[in-house]
Amino acid sequence: MSTPTVLIHRDQELLAKAAAARLVTRIVDAQAARGSASVVLTGGGVGTAVLAALNATPARDAIDWRKLDIWWGDERFLPTGDPERNETGAREALLDHVDLDPARVHPMPATNGPDGADPEAAAARYAEELRRAARPEDHGPVPSFDVLMLGVGPDAHVASLFPGMPALYDERPVVGVRGAPKPPPTRISLTMPSLRAARDVWVLAAGASKSKAVRLGLSPEAGPVQVPVAGARGRRSTLFLLDRAAAAELPPGIERIASP
Ligand SMILES: O=C1O[C@H](COP(=O)(O)O)[C@@H](O)[C@H](O)[C@H]1O
Numbered sequence: 001m002s003t004p005t006v007l008i009h010r011d012q013e014l015l016a017k018a019a020a021a022r023l024v025t026r027i028v029d030a031q032a033a034r035g036s037a038s039v040v041l042t043g044g045g046v047g048t049a050v051l052a053a054l055n056a057t058p059a060r061d062a063i064d065w066r067k068l069d070i071w072w073g074d075e076r077f078l079p080t081g082d083p084e085r086n087e088t089g090a091r092e093a094l095l096d097h098v099d100l101d102p103a104r105v106h107p108m109p110a111t112n113g114p115d116g117a118d119p120e121a122a123a124a125r126y127a128e129e130l131r132r133a134a135r136p137e138d139h140g141p142v143p144s145f146d147v148l149m150l151g152v153g154p155d156a157h158v159a160s161l162f163p164g165m166p167a168l169y170d171e172r173p174v175v176g177v178r179g180a181p182k183p184p185p186t187r188i189s190l191t192m193p194s195l196r197a198a199r200d201v202w203v204l205a206a207g208a209s210k211s212k213a214v215r216l217g218l219s220p221e222a223g224p225v226q227v228p229v230a231g232a233r234g235r236r237s238t239l240f241l242l243d244r245a246a247a248a249e250l251p252p253g254i255e256r257i258a259s260p
Contacts, residue, residue: 012206043086044151074159075108119176148198160189201234
C-alpha cells in the first residue's frame with residue numbers, strides 16, 4: 001500500500017479547482033494507456049465541489065466521456081432523485097452536463113429499486129455489478145479503479161464506514177449499513193478492501209472541522225477500525241488533498257506540498 005502525499009491549497013475553492021485539473025489529467029492518461037478509465041465518486045461538500053469545478057473547466061473536453069466508468073464509494077439509501085443522495089448531487093454538478101455512456105454510469109441502488117428498502121440486497125446487487133466489471137488482471141472482486149475519491153467526516157469516517165461499526169470488519173466488497181451516526185441512518189458502502197483496490201486514492205478535506213480527522217488519518221499509529229480514513233490507501237498512490245484549515249493539525253514529520 002502507498003504512503004500518503006499531502007497537498008495543501010489555500011481554500012476549498014482552489015482545492016476543488018486543483019483536484020478537478022488533476023482528475024482531467026489522470027483520466028486522460030488512463031484512457032491513453034488502456035482505452036478507458038474508471039472513477040469512484042464521493043458525496044459531501046468537497047467531492048461535489050470538485051465535480052462542479054470539473055464541469056466548469058474547458059479542460060473537461062479533453063476527456064472521452066463515453067469511455068469513462070463512474071462508480072460510487074457510498075450512497076445514502078433513499079429514493080432516486082432524493083436531494084440527499086450522493087448520486088443526485090453528482091448528476092447536478094457534472095454528470096447531467098457531459099456525454100457519458102449511460103451503461104457506464106453505475107449508481108448504487110435506491111430504495112425504489114428492485115430490492116426495495118432492503119440495503120443488504122441492494123449492496124449484494126452492487127457487488128455483483130462490480131464483480132462483472134472486474135477483469136482477471138484485477139485479481140479481486142472489484143475493478144482496479146483509476147481514481148477513488150473520498151470525503152472525510154469530522155469523526156474520520158470515509159464512504160459510509162463509520163468508526164467502530166461492523167462494516168469495518170466486513171470483507172464483502174459492498175455492505176448495507178444500518179444505524180449510521182450521520183443521517184440518513186441507512187446507507188450502502190464499499191468496504192475497506194474495495195476502497196484499497198483503487199490504484200489512486202484521493203482523500204479530500206476542507207475546513208477546520210476536518211483537521212483532527214486528517215491528523216488521525218495520517219498518524220502511523222491509527223488503525224482503520226477507530227479511524228477509517230487511516231485505512232484509505234491506494235495501491236499505487238494516496239493523496240490527501242487539503243485546504244489550509246483542514247491541514248492545520250498535521251502530525252509532525254509529514255511532508256507536505258503547499259500551493260500559494
Ligand atoms: O455522508 C457522507 O459524508 C462524507 C463527508 O461529507 P462532507 O460533506 O463532510 O465532506 C462523504 O464523504 C460521504 O460520501 C457521504 O455519504
